[in-house]
Amino acid sequence: MTETFDIQLRSSSLSLTQCYEFVSHEGCGGIDIFVGTVRNHTAGKTVVALDFEAYEPMALAEMRKIAVSMMEKFQTVKIAIHHRTGLLKIGDEAVIIAVSAAHRAAAFAACRYAIDTLKETVPIWKKEIFADGEVWVAAHP
Amino acid sequence: MTETFDIQLRSSSLSLTQCYEFVSHEGCGGIDIFVGTVRNHTAGKTVVALDFEAYEPMALAEMRKIAVSMMEKFQTVKIAIHHRTGLLKIGDEAVIIAVSAAHRAAAFAACRYAIDTLKETVPIWKKEIFADGEVWVAAHP
């Protein structure tokens, strides 16, 4: 049986093509892909790099839970969720979520749900590195 | 000045990487990409191939109008809309829409708006080819 999910946490560069090819399927008519990249600024300050740290086994488990919910809530066919760890530079891909479905509404809704939920539940932490210091994102109110 | 839009209508294969690289930008944090592919069935019948015909100058003009509306309605940074013409086989990409924005909500909303509007306004016609005949999609009520 072919797998329905491809969940990865990795320190090497993410591949859009790899995610796309995993979810692409003869029965699907719509694929939505979200790519989260490292922005060069935040609240007016210039970001030099980002450092992502993950509690790996739980992060993978929570990403798998998201994929299961996507299957249950929306009519999705295949799902790839790849998240990067370690030091990233500006423009690097931090996360790629790809979803295929027979119809586009399900693909869009599932992909949006996935990134929103990932940002709330998956134990991954992002440190923004500026020229003059660094800060753990969203740690404080 | 770098272009904000990349609008293409072409008979050669579409490239996800090309669309992604066009919209990728150091100032953007979220990219949403929709890929419409050729499905192997429709209403229970097996599709062998699809043939796309376009009224090319107007199709390009209408795609450009969509990109302009996306910029006006949402806070998008860069937009690629590539649509294919001619004979496509199962799994081929018929359309790719990629949108970058500083924040993901705008990227998702703009991408969804683009594909919904494209399907309503852009003069492109799709003929489904079955083993035992062919039909212009959505022509009849």
Next chain:
Amino acid sequence: MKIKILAFGIAKDILGNRIINLEIPAAATVGALKEHLEQIYPDFKKLRSLKLAVNQEYVDDGLVISDSDEIVIIPPVSGG
């Protein structure tokens, strides 16, 4: 006046040609041309919708056609 009409998708199948030449009254409107087409080719009435584009723009039925216009029959679109 003599006009040239271009057709795509199922409209080309209905006309049996990519391009037809038609004689219409001077100052005819888009609405009148559509009715005329539906009379000569009743299959147009079976479509989900029928639009004309003039000079690469969707236009209202009230628009008056001139013989230099690029007129295209737009059956229901199905891109994407």
Next chain:
Amino acid sequence: MKIKILAFGIAKDILGNRIINLEIPAAATVGALKEHLEQIYPDFKKLRSLKLAVNQEYVDDGLVISDSDEIVIIPPVSGG
């Protein structure tokens, strides 16, 4: 009983270590452990939220901790 706590992100900076060992009363709850941590390390009170994961699951404050549990401090996450 003796427990080992793992910390990530800003929690590691607050503890000054990836792992700390702590002596807590037997049958202590997650809620009690959180209060205990906030007393020893007041910087935890400044965070937007503070959660504990036990055996790789988010848990309620009422859960009773056992000394074989894998306990991890989860400060506000910021993946994606």
